[in-house]
Amino acid sequence: MTAPKSVLVIGGSSDIGHATALRYAQAGWQVALAARDVSAAQRNADDIKARSGVDVPVHALDVLATDKLADFVGSLPMLPDTVISMIGELGDQKRAETDLAHAAMIMRTNFEAPSLLLGLFANAFQARGSGTIVGVSSVAGDRGRGSNYVYGAAKAGFSQFLSGLRNRVALAGQVRVITVKPGFVRTRMTAHLKLPAPLTVKPERVAADIFRSAEENGREVIYVGRRFWLVMTIICAIPETVFKRLQL
Amino acid sequence: MSELAGWGNYPKIATEGLAPGRPDAVPALLTSRNGLVARGQGRAYGDAAIGMATTLSSHRLNRFRGFDAATGRLTVEAGVTITEILASFVPRGFFLKVVPGTKFVSIGGAIAADVHGKNHHRDGSFGDHVAALRLALPNGEIVTCSRGENAELFAATIGGMGLTGVIVDATLQMMPIETGWLKQTTHVAANLDAAIGALDATASATYSVAWIDCVASGASLGRSLIFAADHADAADTARLGPQLAPFPDARSAGPSVPSWFPGFALNPLSVRAFNEVYFRRGASRAGAPELVHWDPYFFPLDAINGWNRIYGHRGFLQHQCVIPAANARTVLAAIMDRVARRGTASFLAVLKQLGESHGMMSFPLRGYTLAMDFPITDTLFDFLNQIDALVVAAGGRLYLAKDARQSRETFEAGYPSLPAFRDIRRRIGAGDRLVSHLSARLGI
Secondary structure (H helix, E strand, C coil): CCCCCEEEEECCCCHHHHHHHHHHHHCCCEEEEEECCHHHHHHHHHHHHHHHCCCCCEEECCCCCHHHHHHHHHHCCCCCCEEEECCCCCCCHHHHCCCHHHHHHHHHHHHHHHHHHHHHHHHHHHHHCCEEEEEECCHHHCCCCCCCHHHHHHHHHHHHHHHHHHHHHHCCCCEEEEEEEECEECCCCCCCCCCCHHHEECHHHHHHHHHHHHHCCCCCEEEECCHHHHHHHHHHHCCHHHHCCCCC | CEEEECCCCCCEEEEEEECCCCHHHHHHHHHCCCCEEEECCCCCCCCCCCECCEEEECCCCCCEEEEECCCCEEEEECCCEHHHHHHHHCCCCEEECCCCCCCCCEHHHHHHCCCCCCCHHHHCCHHHHEEEEEEECCCCCEEEEECCCCHHHHHHHCCCCCCCCEEEEEEEEEEECCCCEEEEEEEEECCHHHHHHHHHHCCCCCEEEEEECCCCCHHHCCCEEEEEEEECCHHHHHHHCCCCCCCCCCCCCCCECCCCCCHHHCCHHHHHHHHHHHHHHHHHCCCCCEEEEHHHHHCHHHHCECHHHHHCCCCEEEEEEEEEHHHHHHHHHHHHHHHHHHCCCCCCEEEEEECCCCCCCCCCCCEEEEEEEEECCCCHHHHHHHHHHHHHHCCCEECHHHCCCCCHHHHHHHCCCHHHHHHHHHHCCCCCCECEHHHHHHCC
């Protein structure tokens, strides 16, 4: 009997992180969580353990301390088969327009930190000769909108980083890179927002789609829910002269 | 603000909605508001889980906390549902000691309503198998309650309809099962007397319940099918269904009732036809034991998503009373007779034996409970008031989890512990803070 495969969910305190970790555990995977908020991640780990009977270790990780990321990857008890980054911070667009520190925090959390971290995992996976990398980006990165362009720009950078990384590792054919672009997801991050019901999905849906794409040979760039692919295709097709006059 | 209703779609009332993301977020929300009540999955039928000003949803308090396989004790946050527990634990050979007629309820809601199942006569209600719970009090303090610690608050919270605080998590006693199958025997009763006799005769079975035909009248008044069952052990499944998986998964979701389903589709003719077919089909299978999957056995209606919509936009009322054993035959006959003569009975009627209960405001008492659904019409409220008079005269009461319309007089007559319950609410400062539309309507 082969040993169960393992997954590390970074951002394991989030609702999507929880749902995704649970999906993997239910498929018989060994699951570990990493998060800055260790107590929130521990709540999720306890949940997964009680439901599946399997222990779920929790690692403390502050992704903004980028000088320590290499140590983090090196110190893991084992290199996982799959690593998933759920790192993200919506921030406050209005505040980010004048508060540069806040804007920089949004950019670093959504682009710099997850890119650097997944880059390290890509190197380690290539050295081993196998691995799957999942980056959770956002549809907000497909086109800059006045209502959240700082977050959107950072997610755009992250999406492009993943795209390039996929291109790089694809030539060797041993490591896969998946880009996930959720639309509206009903989570803690969006609890205060009014979201359009037909386009809003639950974290469990994101989790199921991630698992299918990453582990059952699905597509490498996915929108969740699928309707958002159409929405974003239309939004991206609007000429800039028109787009700039829209309130989006 | 958004409009909320219970499972009966009546009444519909606008309230502010809050959804704390973790247990330690509950106290701050609780102390910042007045006129608040917790809500689980919205499966109470009437106005029990609609706050006067604010409704605090538990749907994000949905984490399991821990399971001890040696003791069979499971701790979960209040928003976890029975669906989730059974999905995880049936394959591991554990079942809940008590489940209600739907698995789509939260654990917080099951405790607050002290729900019962088909085994109440033997095993008591949901609260009897709660080892401990943690309750956020109106002052924001979180206290542990059990039979040994804060025992009075524990007894008030079991069946307390969320009016003593917000349940944040609970520890439940699970039971081992050898298989996920039930060994069921169907009995036919030609009338109400025979139905009560059959319920008494099958009381040694773990589960016993009667489907009762509220349309039949005259000599057939109260004709019933009685379903008695026990958990099948390995020997039972080897004998009755050797090809079956010992722990089958939950059934996948079935069809949904569309939101436009016309209320007129349910009428005396269609109900009469349904009941005739259902009764004959059940009667033809009577006698020999058969294996039934745990999911359709306990939760038959869950197979149809949104079955409450069959009653149309006006909604429906479920009337569930319990009549003490001594008076049950004559009083139930009088109720059934009125329902049959009114001619608008539902096809979803259930008769069951109940035992004692231990929550201060719990519904069950030793006797028989009858539950019937009625589509809302202008004349329904007066009609149910007449039924209530029969219930009160017999020393019975109505189930708060189903209620949307009983009078204060009916309520006060049925719940003798009410003054003591009000006293506890006064002492913990719940009076203005924890108020549902049900508690305001009934003066709790």
